[in-house]
Amino acid sequence: MHIVSVINYKGGVGKTTVTANLASELAWRGYKVLIIDTDAQASLTFSFVTPDQWDAKYKSDKTIKSWFDAIALGKEPPPLSDFVIHPEVVNKRVGKKGGKIDLVCSHLGLINVDLELATLLGGVNMTQAKKNYIKVHGKLKEAIAELAEQEDYDIVLIDCPPNFNIVTKNAIVASEQILIPAKPDYLSTLGIDYLQRSVKELVKEFNEYAELNEGTESISPQVLGVVFTMIQITSGEPIAAQRQYISQTKRLGVPTLKNYFRENKTIFADAPQALVPVVLNLYSSGTHSDIVTEIEKFVNEFEGLLEEL
Ligand SMILES: Nc1ncnc2c1ncn2[C@@H]1O[C@H](COP(=O)(O)OP(=O)(O)O)[C@@H](O)[C@H]1O
Ligand SMILES: [Mg+2]
Numbered sequence: 001m002h003i004v005s006v007i008n009y010k011g012g013v014g015k016t017t018v019t020a021n022l023a024s025e026l027a028w029r030g031y032k033v034l035i036i037d038t039d040a041q042a043s044l045t046f047s048f049v050t051p052d053q054w055d056a057k058y059k060s061d062k063t064i065k066s067w068f069d070a071i072a073l074g075k076e077p078p079p080l081s082d083f084v085i086h087p088e089v090v091n092k093r094v095g096k097k098g099g100k101i102d103l104v105c106s107h108l109g110l111i112n113v114d115l116e117l118a119t120l121l122g123g124v125n126m127t128q129a130k131k132n133y134i135k136v137h138g139k140l141k142e143a144i145a146e147l148a149e150q151e152d153y154d155i156v157l158i159d160c161p162p163n164f165n166i167v168t169k170n171a172i173v174a175s176e177q178i179l180i181p182a183k184p185d186y187l188s189t190l191g192i193d194y195l196q197r198s199v200k201e202l203v204k205e206f207n208e209y210a211e212l213n214e215g216t217e218s219i220s221p222q223v224l225g226v227v228f229t230m231i232q233i234t235s236g237e238p239i240a241a242q243r244q245y246i247s248q249t250k251r252l253g254v255p256t257l258k259n260y261f262r263e264n265k266t267i268f269a270d271a272p273q274a275l276v277p278v279v280l281n282l283y284s285s286g287t288h289s290d291i292v293t294e295i296e297k298f299v300n301e302f303e304g305l306l307e308e309l
Contacts, residue, residue, distance in 0.1 A: 001148050002306055003156045004224065005175040008182055009191040011162035014229030014261060016043040017268055018181040019159040020277040021261075023101050024090060025299040028280060030097035031154040034084065034147075036140075037106035038064060038171050039161035045105040047272040048087035058085065058105045065107035068167065071139055072116035080104065080143040081150055089275040102153075114165040130209040134216050137206060140170035141219075155306075164198050172202055177224040177306075180254070181261075184228050184238070184245035192226060193252050199223070224305055225255040227298060230263040257305075259298035262291055 006019045016039070023033045037044040045054060045063075060066075062083055070077040084102045091100055120136050123129035144156055158171040172178065178199065182188040203219055210216040226249055232239045238246065238260075250256055267288055271278045279295040281288070 001153055001155065002177065002309075003144060003158070003175045004177040004179055005158045005160055005171045005221070006179045006181060007160035007168065007171070007195065008180050008188065009162055009164070009195055010183075010188050011041075013183045013188055014181045015039075015162075016047065016159055017277075018179070018227060018229060018261065019044055019157050020047045020272070021279045021295050022179075022299060022302060023157050024094070024277045025279045025295060026155060026303075027091075027094045027099035027101045028097070029299075029303075030099040032098075032100050032102075032152055034102045034104070034151075034153045034156045036064065036104040036156065036158045036171075038110070038158055038167050039106055040108055040110040041161070042106040042108060042110075043272070044159040045103070047277065048090055048101070048103055048275055049085070049105065050275070054105060059107065063105045063107040063110075065110045065113060067104075067143075068110070068113045068117065071136070072113060072120070074120065077139065077143065080147045084147075084151075087275070090277070090280065093276050093280045102151075110161075110167065114167055117166040127212070130212055133209050134206070134213045136166060137169050137173050137202075138210075138216060141174035144174050164195075164202075169202055172199060172221055173206055173219055175221045177309075178221055179224050179302075180226045181229050182226050182249065183230045184242040184249070186245070189245050189248050189252075192249060192254055196223065196252075196254060223254055224302075225257045227257045228260040231260045232263050257298065257301050259294060259301050261298070262294055264291060267291055 006015050008015055019035060023035045027033045067077050067083055083104045087103050094100060117136055121132055123132050160168050160171050180192060182192060207218040210218050228246060231242060267278055271281060279292055283289050283292060
C-alpha cells in the first residue's frame with residue numbers, strides 16, 4: 001500500500017483538484033483508494049459529498065476532526081475505519097474494474113484542533129517531552145497502519161492544508177511519498193524550497209525522538225515530484241512566464257513531473273458541485289477531452305513513479 005501526501009504551503013494552487021482527479025482515475029483503473037481530507041477548508045470533502053449530506057450524516061462525529069479531538073483530549077482515538085465513508089456518486093462512475101474511492105471527511109473546526117494538540121507537547125522532562133512529540137505527531141501513521149490490516153487499500157492519498165501545523169505533520173509522518181502541486185509563479189516556487197526544508201527538519205526531529213522510543217520506526221518520506229497546475233497553453237506549450245518558473249523549480253533540484261494540469265476555470269470550477277472530478281466527467285467539447293487526456297497522462301506518469309519504488 002502506498003501512502004502519499006499532497007501538499008504545498010500555498011493555498012489555491014490545485015492540491016485538492018489534483019487529489020480528487022488522481023484518486024478518481026486510479027479508482028477507475030481498479031485501485032482501491034482511500035482519500036483523507038486534512039484541510040479545514042474541506043474542499044476535498046465537498047468534491048464528493050454535498051454540504052447537506054455532510055451536515056446530516058458526518059459533521060457531528062464522522063470527520064477527521066472528531067478523530068483528532070479524541071487525541072487532543074488525551075484519549076486513544078477510535079479506529080480510523082469508524083470515520084471512513086463511501087461517497088456514492090463518484091463510485092457509481094468508477095466502473096467495474098474492482099476499484100473504489102473511500103473518504104475520510106474534514107470539518108471547518110479542524111483549524112482549532114492544532115492549538116489543542118499543541119497543549120499536549122512538552123513535559124516534565126526531556127524524555128517525557130520526546131515521548132509526547134512522537135505521540136502527537138505519529139498518530140495518523142499508526143491509525144493508517146491499523147486500517148491497512150483490515151482493508152485492502154492500494155493507495156492512501158492525504159490532501160493537506162496550506163500550513164505545516166501538527167495535523168499536516170501527522171500526514172507527512174504517515175506518508176512514504178509527497179506530491180507537490182504547484183502553480184508556476186514566483187511565490188509557489190519560493191514555497192517549494194521552504195517546504196522541502198521543513199520536511200527535512202520534521203524527519204530529522206521525528207527520527208531523533210523515535211530512536212529513544214521503543215517500538216517507533218523511523219520515517220523517510222520522499223518527494224515524488226512537483227506537478228504543475230493551472231498551466232496556460234499557447235501553441236501547444238506553457239506560456240513563456242510559466243516556462244521560466246518551471247525551469248526555476250527544476251533548478252531547485254526537486255523532481256518535476258512531465259505532465260501537468262492545464263488552466264480552465266469553466267471546466268474545473270463546476271466539477272466539485274457535480275460530485276464527480278473532471279477526469280471522470282462525460283464530456284462533449286474538444287477542450288474537455290484534451291484536459292481529460294492530460295490528466296490520464298499525469299496518472300500514467302504517477303503510476304510509473306510508484307512502480308519504480
Ligand atoms: N487547472 C485548473 N484550472 C482552473 N482552475 C482550477 C484548476 N485547478 C483548480 N482550479 C480552481 O482553483 C481553486 C483552487 O483549487 P484547489 O484545488 O481547491 O486548490 P488548493 O487545494 O491548493 O487550495 C478552485 O476554485 C478550483 O476550482
Ligand atoms: Mg485544498
